[in-house]
Amino acid sequence: MELNLTHHPICINETVYDGVLEQSVELDYMLPDYYPGIFKVLKCKMTPKLHAQRVNGNKLILEGVALAHLLYLSEGDNTLHMLTQKLPFSKTTELKVSCENPILSVRSKPGFVNCRVVNPRRLDLRGAVSYDVQVLEQRDEDVISDAEGNGVQLRKRSFSVCGKRKTASKQFTLREELAVAADKPAPETILSARSAVSIGDFKIIANKVVLKGELILHTLYADADGVPHQMEHSVPVSQIIDMPGVDEEDTCVIRTDVIAAELEPMQTDTGSILNMEMTVCAECEAFRNETVQLADDAYSTSFETESVMKTMKAEHLIACINQTGLVQSSIALSEGEAEEIYDILCDAVSVNPRFTDGYLMLCGDISAFILIRNNEGMPQVVERTFPFEIRTEYQEEDAGNMIADVCAAVLSSQYTLSGGRVDIKAEIKLSGSIRSTLRLNAVTDLTLDTQRPKERAHAAITIYFADKGEAVWEIAKRYGTAVSAILEENSLDSEILPERAMLLVPLTD
Template sequence: MDLKLTKETVPAAEMIYDGLQEQPVELDYILPDYCPDIFRLVRCEALPVITEWAVSGDKLTYELRCDIHILYCGEDGSTVQSVDQQRSFTRTAELGKSVESPEVRISAKTGHVNFRAVNKRRIDLRGAVSVKISVAGQHQQEVISDAEGLNIQLKKVPVKYAAQRLNAVKNVHIEEEIELTAAQPDISGIISCRCSASGCETKLISGKLLAKGEAEVELLYAGGSGDTMTVEPMSFSLGYSQIIDVDGLDDSFDCTVAPEVVSCDISVIGGRDGDNRVLRCEAELRISCRAVRTATVLIAEDAFSTVYPCNAEISEIKAEQIPVIYDESFRNSARLAGGEDVPQNIYAMWSEPKNINAHIGDDGHSVVISGMLVYSMAAKDRTGSMIMPDREEAFEETIGLPDNIGSSEVTAEVRVRETSYDISAEGVLTAKADLAVKLSVYSSDSIKAVTDISVDDSSRKERDGDYAIKLYFGTENESVWDIAKRYSTSVSAVMEENELTGERLESGGMLLIPIVS
């Protein structure tokens, strides 16, 4: 009887490109005539965002936009003025090879920004933005799932893998007008605006994905004018509900949806009476959907023939793994100032995480997260001047997980839920940040799989004697497969003869090894 092999195709993720690109950002800005002279610079923010990207052949092309927001005070020292500019760049990354159905992950962050007033009318800015890019494709791996004939024995193991994945991206535009309450003063200028989008609800309807969520907007505006000017915090939510077309999607897929803010523009609508009490908010979100259908297949991990010399080609493969998601939270606190360094008045405080790293703890069932938290505030110092300082605080947090995750890879997404502050009776300013963490834990173990089997049926295995049964002293936890392979017999025969119930010996002792042919 000839040897018949059955093969399965297991897809594996293949990293095509994983790199970092740097983009210089420069601005030489002369104030228009209607702006007052620069007396003191207050703050500068350069916020980068990837607006779009495309893969063509072996190249990735993307558009990078950097929103620059500079605040300064004129000679009166109280009124805050703003300068808003944009810089756009088109960049290309050479991937090294073409890839079908690429999965692109691309993000931008500010490396450094230095700015100065060259004179009373001119601002000079020099900075850099770093863009992290990873592009993954798929390649197919053929492995043996079954074999029969020539007394072949297979050791099979189940493998769970990503059998199919779908990706879709949709940009959503939201416009909304917000009217101030009676207790809020008129708007004389926007000082800062921050917009964030957390996770959203999803639902599959007739082969389409419904994504529903909110974007949170927090802003500071200058109210009143002159000596009566105040700084007012304000927050509101922008809701969205969108249907995303994902070709081939059905309820056999697991979906993850990640919203990202592309832009958020705030403008003031003047009333008929000359008052400024209505804000128009225009936001753009990019909603990225990743859908994965999992499958499980039995593959051969090892093989031998009980009668003939046999060679099994074994390779290490890595099936695309499905991460286990854990949602956790923790709190960070930091001492920001004390005594005379505490501002006279704090209008608002916020914080942002950066340089996040995560790794599996030494105990195998915890994750260690470290990084920096940047605490920022808008305040008035003891001279009555507007200040917006930043303070970086390093943190490290160990989060225990319910399962023993062993040797794995982990990524962490950290976002700030809420930032608060307190000034003690002793005059110490302390800030607290409540952080939400989404951990994605991946199995990092490669799988040993038989990719081919060859049997020499022209000769038989030589035995050290003519016997039907052999005595063997096994050790605790020894593999029955290894014993059977050593004596060229079948696993089922060893287990049946010794009334074994598991694939490993529960205790050491004498075994009867039946010889099969």
């Protein structure tokens, strides 16, 4: 009888690149005439914004803009001013193999910047942007899931494994005329703007993902007298992202980032407004578990058999995280250091997953940029870092083989000044996936030597004394019979013997 083998593909993620990419940026800048000269630099910060990421064959290409923000005091009147410059960058690196179906994970790291004031109208900036990058190549590995003919026996195992991930991204622009509250003075200049998109709900339909949420904008501006003021705005977000192959059975991770922001104060007949234009990048990654059956051992009751075995690593999706969390901290300032707080901006600078008491905890640090008026009446910047810990909704007892690929971003922050301490509350959005790794041993090919028939016992039934915990499969393989025959002959319910027993091992064709 002809041997018929049935194969089934299993998605394997091969790590093609896992490392840190760094790109230096430089700027020699002369202030335009409409900017006042620099008396003192309060803060210089470099923020990378990734506009494009792609794999072309064996090359990984990152393209973006490094935003250099310089907060300084002007000559003469010591008023606050913000200077922002865009420094384009491009980074290309070679991968060890050419990719056909890659998955990219690119996470920005805190970079560095050095600012040297050559003279009141000239700046020399030197810095670098860094990214944690992982490139996975998704490929199918065919394993034997069933066989028929020539007395072939398979030891089958069932596993829930994650299939090929689907990814899609979309860049879109939000434009709004934002009203300045009537009790606020008119903005003269923008000192800083923090924006983030919070996706409150998303829905998966055939080949599309529908997103709904809001853009949260926090603006610090100076009025005509140079006095800082704050504003808060919320802009609705509704987008449809095309994602071929996705449907209701998939689970998605949604990540968003504001990659470009423009704010311009204007006066109208009805009052002051801010002309806002924000470019947002939304990324969707879809996962789906499927149950696969594979054989991890094989033999024939009729012929000598040669099996090709392969060990492979697959993944199982535990959960997708799209949630927010609130963190709090109390920061001490020097005695009498702050007469007033103009603003506080918070950034999540690191995120490390940890499993504690069966729960996934996301731990990290938040950097707080505190702009104050000191006891001498001068603007001053105080920087502090405080830890945070957020418990997710996922619970797991055995976390030894877990992968938590989760990133955090600050949506908003609030503060109160009391005595010499600042109490900060920050809302953080968490997005990512939790997966487990499975080490699979599978039969990928099977060959029968029809010239070497299996030696068979002369007796129709063999008596075998089995030990507790012994596997019926090993007994059947040793005697060249079928597992089902031993189970039926001995009225066994389990393939693992619960105690010592005398078994009747029948001979099968």
